[in-house]
Amino acid sequence: MTTPPNEDRKTLILTGASRGIGHATVKRFSSAGWRVITCSRHPFPEDCPWEMGPEDHIQVDLADPANTEAAIAEMRERLKAQGSRLNALVNNAAISPKGPGGSRLGVFETGMDVWQKVFQVNFFAPAMLARGLVEELKAAQGSVVNVTSIAGSRVHPFAGSAYSTSKAALAALTREMASDFGRLGIRVNAIAPGEIDTAILSPGTEKIVAEIPMRRLGTPEEVARTIYFLCTDQSSYVNGAEIHINGGQHV
Known part of the structure; x- marks a missing residue:
């Protein structure tokens, strides 16, 4: 594939890029010729084979509002090479704290600092990023994808109360953003993965798989393909949707 001139390339900013769904998303977009600016808590790994990774990686702690604001300023600076245009923002980063031995943290077991x-x-970080980059998204008539979860709509056996309710709130935020950002020509959607075969699966997942109509885990690549669809013209009239990616688990 011939890479288009720098100012003509489409650009994605992706949080939580270091593994699982995020890593598969980097590969899907970069294979289509997109510039991908990755964000994670960790520095860019030296052993990663992705050629453009080091210069297009931003180390940011999304748990720190001040550090997040500084990262947004850095993102805006780097987007100047694309005429200050951002075609897609994917809010994929998330944390799901566990108790001793990987146990689920319910309402009573979760300290307020953890909440x-x-x-x-x-x-809050997805809201901050979208608000902070709204002018760049508007200039490209871009797309925002928030990664929610099946745990946002039901009590999950492994995902704790704080994680589940934060994902439910993110789904509601997606609807609000679709209304507000849609008026600016920016589409905002969400994907709600179920049990995906990544490093964060908990022991006992096989019991859930038996209840999934398709009788298997999803793959990060399957999720990445849906994210790509929502960031391209193939979904040009999709706004405010939350797409379930769970093999029918939600039914």
Whole structure:
């Protein structure tokens, strides 16, 4: 594939890029010729084979509002090479704290400091990023995709109360953003993955798989393909949707 001139390339900003769904999303967009600016808590790994990774990676702690604001300023600076246009923002980063031995943290077991950190990363950071980059998204008539979860609509056996409620709040935020951002020509949608075969699966997942109509886990690549669809003209009239990616688990 011939890479278009720098100012003509479409650009994606992706949080939580280091593994699982995020890593598969990087590969899907970069294979289509997009510039991908990745964001994570960790520095860019030296052993990663992705050629453009080091210069297009931003280390940011989304649990820290001040650090998040600084990262947004850095993103805006880097987007100047694309005429200050951003075609897609994917809010994928999330944390799901566990108790001893990986146990589920319910309402009573979750300290207020944990509640606040989970909501800062899973809910407030996506709002901050979208608001902070709205002019760049508007210039490109871009798209925002928020990664929610099947846990946002039911009590999940592994995902804790703080994680689940933060994802439910993110789904509601997606609807609000679709209304407000849609008037600016920016589409905002969400994907709600179920049990995806990533490193964060908990012991006992096989019991859930037996209840999924398709009788298997999803793959990060399947999720990445849906994210790509929502960020391209193929979904040009899709706004305010939350797409379930769970093999029918939600039914």
